[in-house]
Amino acid sequence: MRTMRSLAGGLRLTLVGGFLSYRALITFLTPALFFVMMIATPLFQIITFSLLGRYSKAETADFYVVGTAIQASAMAGIYGASQAVANERAFGTLAQMLISPAARFWIMLGRLIPTCVNGIVVAVFGVFAGWALLGLRLGAGDLAPIGLAAVCASASCAGLGLVIGALGLRFSDMYFITNAVHLVLLIATGAVIPLALLPEWVRALSRLLPMSHSIAMAQDVVAGRSFSALHSVGAELLLAACYFGVALAALARSERQSRRHSTLELV
Amino acid sequence: MAAVEVENLTRSYTAARSASLFTKARGEARQAVKGISFDIGEGELFGLLGPNGAGKSTTIKILATLLLPTSGRARVLGHDVATEPTAVRRRIGYVAGGDRGLYERLSARDNLRYFAELHGITGPRQRRRIAELLELVDLTDRSDDKVEGFSRGMRQRLHIARGMLNEPRVLFLDEPTIGLDPQAARDLRATAAALSAQGTTVLLTTHYMHEADELCARIGVIVEGRLVALDTPAALKKGVSDRTVITVEVRDLTDRHEAEVRALGEVLSLAVTRGPATQVLEVQCADTGDAMPGLLGVLGSAAVSRVDTREPSLEDAYVALVSRSRAARAEADR
The missing domain is CATH 3.30.70.260 (ACT domain)
Structure with missing residues (x-):
């Protein structure tokens, strides 16, 4: 009974607290910034790389359209989730979070879910824009696996964003990391350059990066190739869980270090 | 049992230059608290006075589980602040002065809602408690306005409401009347006195001597990390x-x-x-x-x-x- 109450309390903190913290901590939630970062930038990215890819003829046009549409959610995952953690320090609210008795697992899950939903919205918008503007051919049966790919890509990307955010509590150069990671995710996940054209070490790296498994699955779907949803979804969700675990460990370490060395400049 | 027990508490700092990806935080080591001891009884309103940098806030941060002591021991309601932080956190409130520490984009009510969620206060109890506190700090009329438009005094009142959300048994007030107008400061003093009368233990730091004189049953004076006096205001005078x-x-x-x-x-x-x-x-x-x-x-x-x-x-x-x-x-x- 106590476990059930504790679970219900944790889920409530994740959903209600997560929604409130998302509104409180994400800096791009003004209409103008949201439009630029979550609508305009992904749209131009999809159009640019799809047209470039089409002329390269290395893959079909649909390959690039769907790949860049899923990859567009990286902006929400990387910047959103990292801000959802690191801005606690920037806004001076970290001390109040740290002296609360709430389990860090639920707090962090609450930071992940809204940014994940944001990423899904961006990816779905990207796929729709690709269909409407760039002639992406989609069958009715393609929608479910592409939607699943968007969900998994957003989750693992937000997981990596949380890791960066937890590091951002400790280091002042967080945007150096977010910018670098965003570029790496553009190049090394197979969205704009087919993985087969990349060096072996980049292919190996891509297997550990968020999104690459989901992007590959979406590209297989639109190409009509056979794919293993279980394998792709499983790999992506495993990555999401690993990143989430690393973020929790990094937060716990930051908290310990802070109590010992006063490193988080709490109030 | 004393509500707060402090025994030979010391805390050293390395005055940190901010760490970056490529550099470690480092600086000069400094002892901020040097072996202080005191007890605060349940329901007592205790004042901690001292010049800037004397170690008052460091002591409060240790008691609020934000910092670990370098040596010595501190307990809040019998729970060790170093080894039982979650048990301590469930029972305390912490109010620090200043403009920061609130979510600017959220309304006063949503700020309180979020912190209530962190303390596991939900449903009708949450709504009732938030309404009571907004009324107490005279922010009911502005409760749905974003905090970014609040004056310093309004922010300070909201800090106070937040610190009292979980009905703490021990309340740490670190310079709570900074930025408050005289009427609001007077109201806060009345609130602190009422809480103490109802059994809440209050540890107050302040630079306003009349405030300490009016409120505190006992006062500790910290200078350069050492407790140099501990007595009633009358005895100190x-x-x-x-x-x-x-x-x-x-x-x-x-x-x-x-x-x-x-x-x-x-x-x-x-x-x-x-x-x-x-x-x-x-x-x-x-x-x-x-x-x-x-x-x-x-x-x-x-x-x-x-x-x-x-x-x-x-x-x-x-x-x-x-x-x-x-x-x-x-x-x-x-």
Whole structure:
């Protein structure tokens, strides 16, 4: 009974607290910034790389359209989730979070879910824009696996964003990391350059990066190739869980270090 | 059982330069708290006074589980702050002064909602508690406005409401009246006194002596990390009852005047307040008759506009304690 109450309390903190913290901590939630970062930038990215890819003829046009549409959610995952953690320090609210008795697992899950939903919205918008503007051919049966790919890509990307955010509590150069990671995710996940054209070490790296498994699955779907949803979804969700675990460990370490060395400049 | 127990508490800092990806935080090591001990009884309103940087906030942060002690021990309601932080956190409230520490984009109500969620306060209890606290700090009318438009006083009142959300058994108030207008500060003092009367233990730091005098059952004075006095306000004042305070208002005070006043044999301590047009010297001395001629002689060229004498207040006791402690330290260092 106590476990059930504790679970219900944790889920409530994740959903209600997560929604409130998302509104409180994400800096791009003004209409103008949201439009630029979550609508305009992904749209131009999809159009640019799809047209470039089409002329390269290395893959079909649909390959690039769907790949860049899923990859567009990286902006929400990387910047959103990292801000959802690191801005606690920037806004001076970290001390109040740290002296609360709430389990860090639920707090962090609450930071992940809204940014994940944001990423899904961006990816779905990207796929729709690709269909409407760039002639992406989609069958009715393609929608479910592409939607699943968007969900998994957003989750693992937000997981990596949380890791960066937890590091951002400790280091002042967080945007150096977010910018670098965003570029790496553009190049090394197979969205704009087919993985087969990349060096072996980049292919190996891509297997550990968020999104690459989901992007590959979406590209297989639109190409009509056979794919293993279980394998792709499983790999992506495993990555999401690993990143989430690393973020929790990094937060716990930051908290310990802070109590010992006063490193988080709490109030 | 005491609500707060502090035994030989020390805390060293490495005054950190901010860490970056490529550099480690480092700086000079400094001992902020040097072996202090005190207890606070349940329901007691206890004041911690001291100059800036004396170690008051560090002590509160240790008790609120934000910092670990370097050595010594501290317990809140029987729970060790170092080894049982979650148990302590469930039972305390912490209010720090200042503009930051609130979510600017959220309304006052949503700020309280979020912190209530962090404390597991939900449903009708959450709604009732938030409404009560908004009423208490007089923010009901602005409860749905974003905090980014709030004045410093309104933010401070919201900080206070947040600190009381979980109905803490021990409340740490770190300079809570900073930025409040006189009426709001008076209301806060009344709230703190009422909480104490209802059994909440309150640890208050403040620079306002009248506040400590009015509220606190006992006061600890920290100077340079050491607890130099611990007693009731009346007993602290009694410690300087053999003194008289001469207040001299002048218009042209220079550093030379100040040094010469300090050097007078009859002067036991001196505090100077500099205003835009005048300067006020509060001189503590054992005997007015002995001190007055020398004092007026030294300040003759400083354009004296007013001279008063009065009995010592808590502020005078505090100034005497701080001066005495610093002088003893300087002597020991020599």
